[in-house]
Amino acid sequence: MRKICVVTATRAEYGLLKCLLEDIQDDSDLELQIISTGTHLSPEFGLTNQQILDDGFLVNKKVEILLSSDTPIGVSKSMGLAQISFAEAFDELKPDIVVVLGDRYELIPIVSSANIARIPVAHLSGGELTEGAIDELVRHAITKLSQLHFTAMEEYTQRVIQMGEQPVNVFTVGEVGLDNLHRMNLMSRDEFEASINCKLKEKNILFTYHPETTQSVKDIERDFVEILKGLNQLENTLIIFTKANADAGGRLINKMIDDYVAEHNDSSVAFMSLGQVRYLSALQYVDAVVGNSSSGIVEAPSFKLATINIGSRQKGRVRAESVLDIEVDAELLVASLNNIHTMEFKAILSQVVNPYGQGNSSYKVVEVLKQIDLDTLKIKRFYDVEF
Known part of the structure; x- marks a missing residue:
């Protein structure tokens, strides 16, 4: 069975990933691994790791990285702790591929650790822009540290390819978080x-x-x-x-x-x-x-x-x-x-239509995770866009 390790560090990110976690867990060809980190493990931020457990998931590893400081120095130290801790976590779990979503700063050391361990990274929600946050820098850095990409719309797909990513490894699937609208009983x-x-x-x-x-x-x-x-x-x-x-x-x-x-x-x-x-x-x-x-x-x-x-x-x-x-x-x-x-x-x-899709994105992601040749992802080649 292919081991899919999904990392989640915040309540918002987990909410977007929930349906994908369900679909991986329910697929007989895949083994779901979950690493919970960041604010999930902090009483100050609601100890939202419990929500993951209440939803019926097994958390394979809890990785404490959050310091009781939100200063730039505190954030940087937290990132350093993540680099060390995730190197150990990946060595223990030995996943076949790591899945991350978005643009949080703690993802930089996490995906760096995966790269050094020669574990391919799949990144969701790349190619987007948020010019008023440092996330703008982080997101594109994660794109370059990832080998497989799932974007919300074609415009974002083209931006990821423009950054030198191989088109065959970039998939337009819509926003995975919208799957919740069709599955949850509100x-x-x-x-x-x-x-x-x-x-x-x-x-x-x-x-x-x-x-x-x-x-x-x-x-x-x-x-x-x-x-x-x-x-x-x-x-x-x-x-x-x-x-x-x-x-x-x-x-x-x-x-x-x-x-x-x-x-x-x-x-x-x-x-x-x-x-x-x-x-x-x-x-x-x-x-x-x-x-x-x-x-x-x-x-x-x-x-x-x-x-x-x-x-x-x-x-x-x-x-x-x-x-x-x-x-x-x-x-x-x-x-x-x-x-x-x-x-x-x-x-x-x-008359509003949501440009991020209408759901069913998680199924598309799972099909790619099952079928992609992981060995081809371990050698990364830059794709030159013709002008």
Whole structure:
């Protein structure tokens, strides 16, 4: 049996990978290995490793790499620890191929360790752009450290090939996270309200804001103060916060969220993680996804739901017409939230098509993982694009 080792380090990434994990696990020709790391193992970030276990998966290895610091020095030290720890983990598990998704900084040492151990790497969601985050650098570096590629759309496929990757090893499959929309039993309104211990209001927004990692912590704080100033002007609105990740500045944002909710507990609630079922269920009942999370770009359009994308973190991603891009400005935020309730914008929402696909991506990935000749992946050749 071919051993497929999937690495997951955050709640959001795991949510996108869940259906793929199910399909690998259910395939008699494949053996699923899961390595859980990063914020999954941190009480501060919700110990979301338990969610993986609750979903019926075996975690073959837990790798502690997260330090209690989100400074640039702390992040770099965490990456160094990952390099050492994953070298040992791969030596123990001896996978045939390692699968990673996205653009998190900790993936750089992880895929580097796999390369040195001569284990091929399959990368999901390459070729995308996020110009307002250091992820932009990380994603393309992971592409060059990977031998097999699964992209969300043809535009991204062409970008990966442009980077010198062999076209025969690049597959356009759509966004794997959208498979969840077709497989999960989402909550009713009453069930969702009970799960967050709060009644929805006349208007409701789901808010997630991560640090723009090209900024200093001081600038991150300034921007978030401005955003909270806008949220504070809303009336008859419940704000459902999901907290920031472990990037530099994430802990600062989370403290500011806690302070805001403490002062406005009649109109806001906060969660370290809603989990995939609650998060997707929320998209059925809120008026907009607000902040700078990729979920507003990738998942929200499937619900014909408005997204107010703040700042430049997601700059460069393909987006549906349901996405409104604004600068960090309190008045612009309020104006945008008013705009989504107009008849004109509701007409746009009714016609929205998600450019990231309609699901069934995990099946396509599994078929490639089963059939690809792994020996051919161990020698990497640069592909020259003809101009």
